[in-house]
Amino acid sequence: MDPDDPAIAGLTIADWLARQPEDANQKAAFRSMIEGLWCQPIDRVPLWYMIDNDRRITNEQFELQHFPARTMHALADDLATELGDRVRLSTPATRIDWSADGVAVTTPAGKVEAHAAIVALPPSMGARLDYAPALPAPLRHALAVWRSGSVIKLHIRYARAFWLDKRLSGVVMFREPVGLFACDTGTPERPALTGFIGGPSALEWRERGESGIRQDFLAYLADALGPEAARPLDMLVRDWSCLQRPDHGHRSAGRGGGHHRRRPAAALRLLGNLAGVSGLY
Numbered sequence: 001m002d003p004d005d006p007a008i009a010g011l012t013i014a015d016w017l018a019r020q021p022e023d024a025n026q027k028a029a030f031r032s033m034i035e036g037l038w039c040q041p042i043d044r045v046p047l048w049y050m051i052d053n054d055r056r057i058t059n060e061q062f063e064l065q066h067f068p069a070r071t072m073h074a075l076a077d078d079l080a081t082e083l084g085d086r087v088r089l090s091t092p093a094t095r096i097d098w099s100a101d102g103v104a105v106t107t108p109a110g111k112v113e114a115h116a117a118i119v120a121l122p123p124s125m126g127a128r129l130d131y132a133p134a135l136p137a138p139l140r141h142a143l144a145v146w147r148s149g150s151v152i153k154l155h156i157r158y159a160r161a162f163w164l165d166k167r168l169s170g171v172v173m174f175r176e177p178v179g180l181f182a183c184d185t186g187t188p189e190r191p192a193l194t195g196f197i198g199g200p201s202a203l204e205w206r207e208r209g210e211s212g213i214r215q216d217f218l219a220y221l222a223d224a225l226g227p228e229a230a231r232p233l234d235m236l237v238r239d240w241s242c243l244q245r246p247d248h249g250h251r252s253a254g255r256g257g258g259h260h261r262r263r264p265a266a267a268l269r270l271l272g273n274l275a276g277v278s279g280l281y
């Protein structure tokens with residue numbers, strides 16, 4: 001499908017799904033996968049956006065088979081070590097003055113001047129900075145229409161990777177409840193599953209409170225993987241729903257964005273999820 005095809009203009013994923021010939025189970029699985037991944041209700045995600053996004057995925061291998069040797073935090077520490085004292089933590093940028101000649105970034109600790117700035121913030125945060133001159137109107141509009149998704153993430157440690165004994169991968173996707181997903185993120189030394197509750201289900205589940213979420217999620221896992229799943233060593237539950245953390249969004253979807261891949265100027269680059277915005281809703 002072509003994201004610019006006039007025949008799909010204005011369609012959401014939900015509209016498109018309703019027109020497909022597949023049976024109710026297949027449609028429920030598809031909805032669960034999309035809401036779990038995108039953390040948005042499918043009646044809010046434009047169809048063109050998903051097509052456009054899928055076209056930009058070029059990996060040819062299953063992504064869950066790749067892990068950093070240690071942790072993502074260790075990777076960040078290693079990268080920071082190479083940069084020495086040029087890394088400034090807890091120093092939020094509030095304003096960027098930019099021109100073809102260079103940039104000046106304002107922070108509470110003073111101004112940083114440089115040849116160029118790369119803004120690698122989630123779009124909703126990128127929109128909160130002051131830019132002088134103002135960003136081009138299409139880009140401002142694109143930043144303004146992004147909405148953070150809703151997701152609860154669970155990290156569940158076990159004494160033993162019991163699912164491997166059963167020749168199961170540990171990957172579980174539920175048709176019902178919609179948007180529940182789990183996968184094996186452990187190492188031989190530290191067996192673990194990671195779980196997600198994404199999309200509208202995250203907002204519904206947060207009402208159960210932390211102990212309710214633990215108990216209910218483990219019950220679903222036990223149904224899928226066996227009773228051992230209900231007996232973890234420990235478990236972390238973090239609610240990343242947009243209401244709690246407006247500054248850090250999981251995948252999110254833009255509505256109403258125009259053509260905004262153009263670069264504002266040589267000295268300013270906007271990265272991150274924004275790079276994924278294109279086309280017209």
Ligand SMILES: Cc1cc2nc3c(=O)[nH]c(=O)nc-3n(C[C@H](O)[C@H](O)[C@H](O)COP(=O)(O)OP(=O)(O)OC[C@H]3O[C@@H](n4cnc5c(N)ncnc54)[C@H](O)[C@@H]3O)c2cc1C
Binds near residue numbers: 091092125153
């Ligand atoms: C709950 C959850 C679970 C996820 N699970 C996975 C997963 O299992 N696998 C996976 O591949 N991806 C996962 N993701 C997605 C992944 O975390 C993001 O794709 C990734 O972090 C995006 O990286 P980034 O550098 O673009 O932005 P971010 O990680 O959002 O980094 C932006 C940084 O900018 C900082 N910042 C904000 N405002 C300012 C400011 N004004 N000035 C300076 N700095 C600022 C923030 O503190 C933050 O450190 C998950 C995301 C969430 C929320």
